[in-house]
Amino acid sequence: MSTDAMQDIRKTYFLECAELMEELIDELEVLCAGQHDPETINTIFRSIHSIKGGAGAFGFATLVRFAHGFENVLDAMRSGRFLADGAVCQMFIKAADVLGDLILDAQLGTEPEGEPIEETLAALNALVGTSEPDDIMPDFAPQPLALAVLDPVEAGALGETTAAIKSGSLGVSFTPTAALYQSGNDPMPTLSQLKPCEVHTLVCQTSAVPSLEDLVPENSYLTWTFTALSGTNQAEIAEMFDFIEGLCALKIVENGAASASMLDQPPELQTSPPLPPLPPANAPIKPRMPHSSTVRVDLDRIDRLVNLVGELVINQSMLSQHIDATSVAQDPEIVTGLEDFMRLTRDIQDSVMTIRAQPVKSLFQRLNRTVREAAASTGKEVKFVTMGEATEIDKTVLEQLSEPLTHMIRNAFDHGLEAVDLRVAAGKPEIGQIKLSAEHKSGRVLLEMSDDGAGLDRAIIRAKAIDKGLIGAEDALSDAEIDTLLFQPGLSTATQVSDLSGRGVGMDVVKRAIQALGGRVTIRSTWGKGTSVLISLPLTLAIMEGMIIKAAGQTFVLPLSAIVETFRICDSKIDRLSADIEVISVRGEVLPLIDLGAALGLGLNTNHTATSAALLIDTDSDQRFALQVESIEDQRQVVIKGLHCATRQSAGVSAATILGNGRVSFIIDPIALLDASRTSASVLAEPAA
C-alpha cells in the first residue's frame, strides 16, 4: 500500500476517532445522569471497540492496550457484573479523558504519559476484579495441533466431554473468511475474548487445509470450534464476534457439542476484492439515532470557494456600477436581470458562509473537561452549565476560541470562585457555578462566561495598577474602567502564582486573541455576586456591512455596526480643548471629535464648514465619539480582504476591501482609532491600550 494512501487512511481514522470520542462522551453523560439503558452501554462499548480496532491496524500499542482494558470493563458491566454508580461513572469519565489523550498522542506521534494510563487501567481492572487483561495471548487448553496430522479430530474424543457437559451448553463453530484476514483482522484477539466465559475444548480444525501445492496463502482454511458452558447465552457469544460480523461464518448450536460434523461444508473460500485495511468503524454499527448525512471536505477547498464567492460579489458590484453609467441602465430587462443577479449572488454568499460554521458543542465539551481538571486541582466543586450548544460559529474562529476560554475558566477557579467555607459564610450554595452560553444576536455571535464567585476586587486591581504605573494614584476611574484594567498585560491580582494562573499573562492575551478574530471582549462584575466576561464576534469573517465615506480625498469603509447616527457639523457646537483635542456636543452629550483624515496622518480637514459630515460611533465597550469626514457616500456590503502583515500595523486600519470601481479601500477600525488618538492626547488620563 502506497504511503499516500496510508496517510489518507490515517487521516480518516483520526477524524473518525474524533467523532467516536464525541459520541462516547455524549453517551457517558447519559449514563452518568442515571440512565441505565443497555443501548447506552452498547454504544459506549462499540465506540471504544472501533477505536481499538483501528488502533490495532496502525500499531498504536498503548492505545490498543488501554482501549482493550476499558472495553473489558464495559463488557463486564454489560453482562451485569456490576452497576454504574457515581464513582464508577467518574472513573469512566477519567478513562475517557485518558483515551482521548492517547488518541492525540498517537496522532501527533508523541509518547504517552505512562502513569495516568497505568493508574486508570488498574482502577478499571479493580472494578472487574479480573486478572490483568493485558495479555492478549491467553493460553487456551486446546487440543494440540500437529501440522503433520491433517485429519479432523476424532469425533469420539469429543464425545466424552460432550456427555459431561451436555445440558445448557452451546457448540460454536467459527470460520473466518479470506476477507477477514485481508481487512487486517486476526482471529486471536476475538478468540481471546472468550476467556471470561467458560469455554471447553477449543479446537482448531484443519481438515480443510489443502496440500502445499494447492495452498493459496490468501485464502482461509481454518475453523475453530468450541463448546461454551452454561452461563453464556447465544446472543453474548454472537456479540463477541460482532465486530467481524460478515467476515466470518459463525454457527452456534444449542445444547450440542462442537464436533467435526459441524464442518459439513468447507469454509467459504471467498476471493472477494481486497479490502484496504480500514478501521473497523466501517463495520456495521447500528446507531440509535440516524446519523445526519454529511460529507467531509478539506478546509482548503472551502476557503477557495469562499474566496471565489467574494470575488463574485465584487464583480457583480463592479458590473452594476459600470452598467449604471451607460445608457442601457434604463432598459427594464437589464434592470431586472441585474437585480436578480444581485439577489442570487447574495444568496450564494449566505449559503457558502454557513458551510464553515460548526456548532460550539465540541468546544463546550472540551471546556467541560477543563472545568473538571480545574475543580480537581483546586478542590472547588463546580457545576458547569452550558447553553446554546447548537449555536454555530465559523470553524477557524471556534478553534481559536479554545485557548482564551480555557484561560477564562482557570481564572474563574483561581480568582472568582471562593473556597467552600467562604461561600457558605456568604450564604451561597456550596457548589459554585460557571455558566457558558452562546447565541446569535444582531449579526454577531455572543459568548458569555459567568461565575457566581466573589467578583472583582476593585480595590486590589486599582492598587496593582498604580503599583505597575498603569494609572496615577490620583486618577478617578469608574468601575467599568477598573474592570477594563484587567486587560493590561502584566496585571494579576493573584497573591501567589498557581498552576492555573497568576502569572499575569492572562486577560491581555485573551483580549488580543479575541480581537484578532475581529471580536470584542468586556468584563462585568459585581462584588460578592460574581463576574461575567462577554465576547462578541462577527458572524462571518469575510463579509461586512459598511458605510463608504470620504476623507482627505480618499475613500474608506466604516463597519456599519459601529455607527449610531450621522449628522452635519456646525461650528458652534465644537469646542477646542487643546491643540490636539476637540469635542463636540451632541444632544447634551460631550464627545471627543476625531478627524479621520488627521487621525490617519493624511492631512487635517481644518475647515469645519457646514458641509462636513460626522458619524456618531459607538464601540462595544460603550465608548462613543464623533468621527469627522468629508462626505458620506453610500452603504454597501463589502468583502473583507486581509492585509499583508507588513501593512497591517497602521493604526486605525483593520483590513481592506475592493470597491466596485476596482480601487482598494481601507476598512477603518473605530476602536483602534480612538485608542490611537488617546495615546497622543495628554489630557485624557485613560490607560493606553
Place this chain on the structure above:
Amino acid sequence: MSTNASPPSKHALDYLSFRVANQDFCLDISNVREIRSGSPVTPLPHAPDYMRGVINLRGTVLPIMDLARRLGMAHAPDDPRSVIIVVEGSAGPIGLLVRAVSDILSISMSDLRPLPAQAGQNGIAFLQALALLERGLIKLLDLEAVLAAHPPALGIAPHDD
C-alpha cells in the same frame, strides 16, 4: 533586446534586469511572479515613505514598495510609465515599483564578483553580488534584504498627528 553573449555554463541562472531611478539592477527570476504596469495606488496611512500603498491585483490587496526610496536613492517624481514587479515574499506577494524592466539575463557563477567591503551604505546593504557582463557591471538585488527589514521598520511608525 541585447542578449548576454557569455557562453552559458552549468550554473547559469536567469535574472530579470530592471531600472530603478537611473541605475540598473537585476533580480533572480524565480522570485518574480508577474510584471504589470503601474496603476493608481491607494496610499496606506502611517506607512514609511517607501511603502507607497496598495493596489488591487485581481482581488488581492497587494502592497507596493517604491524601490528607489527603499534603496535610498533620490526619487524621481511619479512616472506614469512605471512598472510593478510582483515578487513572492515570505509573508505574501509584494509589488516593487521600478522605472522600467529591461531583459532576462542568463548569469552564471563565473560572472559573479564579490561586493566591495565598504560598510554602511544603504545601497550596498541591499545587494547580493555584482555581475560582470559584456554590457557592463550589473547589480544583483538581495530580495530578502529588501523585504526583510521592512516589517520591523513599519512597526515603529510614529503617531505623528
